[in-house]
Amino acid sequence: MPTSMSKMYTVMLLDDHEMVRQGIELGLDKEADLEVIGSFGTARDLFDALVRTSADVVVMDFTLGPSDVDGLSLIQSLNRRFKQCRLLIVSSHYTPATVSLALRAGSWGVLGKTQNLTELITAIRTVAQGRIYLQPCMLPGLQDVQAIVDRATIRSKIELSAPQRLNACLTPKEQEVLRCFLDGMSVSSIAAKFSRSASTISTQKQSAYRKLGIKTDSELFKFTQQFGKLG
Incomplete structure (x- = not known):
């Protein structure tokens, strides 16, 4: 439990579900060093509030309502x-891909909604103190996570480079395969197009899936809707 000498951190909440925001706010209200100074259901309302009043930490849902801005663009x-x-x-x-992209875009931490309030409070304090917060289960799947963390800890001294494109970790052939697949082509059709065997195409597709941290075709379509086309 924080002592009376703890620094006070201000927090704003962004989630399109009011019940979620209310639950978080009630939980944080019991913490002597955390003060919720704003709770919003849309990105526009959050922006308007931040223009008027700064907050130490913004706790935001990555996926807002269907008419709102996408998570990655909002972070940027x-x-x-x-x-x-x-x-x-x-x-x-x-x-792993969404966590990596969120960090590269400028976030200081990522927390799954399945975690409890105690974990969220720990994450808020960690981020408020200028340290990256990630759940232990997120670390093994991240590529170059140490480089991401190192750069994030000195972000106040240097400008971050442009966020990595979704396909930056894919080979040219893997990008070709996924682009064709997204265009509706079958494995056999892609194999014929590039004069490769069907097994080679399938291997390249699965390799790309592993690098992106996805397992199913539906996850690939969801990713491209969130982050844009490959290539």
Whole structure:
């Protein structure tokens, strides 16, 4: 439990489900060093509030309502306009690729929505103190995680480079295979197009899936909807 000498951290919440926000706010209200100064259901409302008042930490859902901005673009926008705020992402669905992209875009931590309130409080304090927060289960699947963490810890001294494109870790042939697959082509059709065997195409597809941290075709389509086309 924090002592009376603990630094007070201000927090804003962004989630399109009011009940979720209310639950978090009630939980944080019991913590002497954490003060919720805003709770919002849309990105626009959050932006308007941050223009008026700064917050130490913004706890935000990665996936908002269907008419709202996508999570990655929102992280980038908030990081550009409100560098003093540290972003903590909460998400019900995450993969190594989404975690990596969120960190590279400017977030300071990622937490699954299945975690309890105690874990969220720990994450908020960690991020508020200028340290990256990730669940232990997220670390093994991340590529170059140490480089991401090292760069994030000195982000106040240097400008971050542009966020990595979704396909940056894929070979050219893997990109070709996924692009064709997204265009509706079958494995055999792709094999004929590039004069490769069907087994080679299948292997390249599965290799790309592993690098992106996905397992199913539906996850691939969801990823491209979230982060844009490959290539």
